[in-house]
Structure formats: C-alpha cells, structure tokens
Amino acid sequence: MKTYNNLYQQIYSMGNLTIAWRKARKDKTGREDVVEFEEDLIRNLLNLHYELKNQTYKPRELRTFILQDPKTRVISISDFRDRVVHHALINVAGGIFERQFIFDSCAGQKGKGALFAVERFDKFSRKVTNNFTTCGFCLKADVKHYFQNINHEKLMGIIGRRIKDEKVIWLFWQILKNCFDEKGMPLGNYTSQFLANVYLNELDYFVKHELGVKFYIRYVDDFVLLHSSRKNIFEWMEAIEVFLIDNLRIELHKDKTHIVPLTRGTDFAGFSTC
16 A cells, blocks of 8 residues: 655645635635635735644634534534645645545545436446346445544544655644544534545445445445345345444444335435435
C-alpha cells in the first residue's frame, strides 16, 4: 500500500488556501460570515496560513440548528474560516483516498449522486432477474445513527494507514475533536461528507473483495446488495453485521434493513425503485 508524507506544507500554502476559499464561498457569497471574512480577505488568508504553519490553528465553535426535510436532523455548520481549512485539507488529502473508492460508492463523488445510484440499481436489477423474467432479491440496509457513531480512533487508524505526515494527522484531529470527544461527526461539514466515505470504504472492500458480492451500491450509509438467491443475501447480511460491529463499531439499523423481492421495489438514495 502506497503511503504519503510531506503533505502538510501543501495544505497551508497560500495558493491552496486561495483555491480553498473560492470553493468554500461557492453559492454562499451572501452569508454573513463569508462577507465578514472577505472584508479583509488577504489578512484572513494570511492568518490561516500562519496558524496552520505554526500549528496554532483552533476551529471555532460549530453553529447548530434543527432542519426538517421532512425528517428532523441536527445540522452543525463550521465558521467560514474553518470551512476554508476543510477545503484546503481535502484538496491535498482527498485524492489519496478517493482513488481507492469503489465505482459504486455514489455520494460525494464527482459525476455521481442519487440519480446515478438509482440508475445503477435498475441496471443491476435487470442483470439479476434477466430483465425481470426470473426472481431476484435485494438487501436494503442502513447504518444506525451513522454520523453520530463514527469512531474517531478507528477513523484515524484508517487515515494513518495512508498518510504518515504527523502534522496532517494533527489537523484531522483538530477538526474531529471540535465535534465530539470519541465518536461522531456533524452533519453539514464538508469534511464529514468526505470522511464518512473513507470510513465505509472499509465496508465496500469487505463486501466486494471478501464476500465477493457483484451487485452492490452504497450511497453514504444507505446500501443495497442484489442477488438471485435470498439465502446468499441473508448470509452476506449476517457477515456484514459482524464486520461492522467488530471493525467499525457501528451497526445496521434493524428497522431499516430488509431483504425484499425486486418485484416489490424499495426506497434507495431518496428514490423509490418500484
């Protein structure tokens, strides 16, 4: 496995921070914290540069609110200056992990999303059922309280297998510890979306390479497995339950995990597949 060192200077370079600022402000130019940051843009970017360089950077307190769309969710948003740092970090470190993601990891990937996931589901359904002329089954699974239960030590262990630059590891810890002490990441942070994929990439590799599942799609913590045999799917589900608990300290949501015939359809990535 290739590892990476000497990345930190790239993160705090003024060129990277400028790119990160442009990404962080996209579609948010009217927000109060964005306007405030840009009133003295050069000074604020320089301050971030020196804070990161000297490792004196500390994230500001998250702004938390309740969103109903339609289910109730607690959203926590970082201050704009911290979102610039998030983009600066992922600009450098993101590709190291994204190159390892499986093709059917759909959320947060360029050119992919919910519609891509549903189209793949339809394609796989047709293959499993020979264009719906034979029986097929689907495991529709959901991780219980996923973002709240991501274990920091496990996550940093995954990151540390690839990144050997201690200062980059330090910066990841600064962001994580601004959320919760031992587990959990806030909904609403750019880094949370990225790290959620890094964490469940471990599951993706287990499903694809150890269990040998051919038809598998994941959209954040929502995933499906398709096969012509209900028995095979049940055995895979049991293996996945053990893997998640033992290796990632998370578990399937019992009320949202079902094996259903493909003729019945299911909800996946915000769409009905029926």
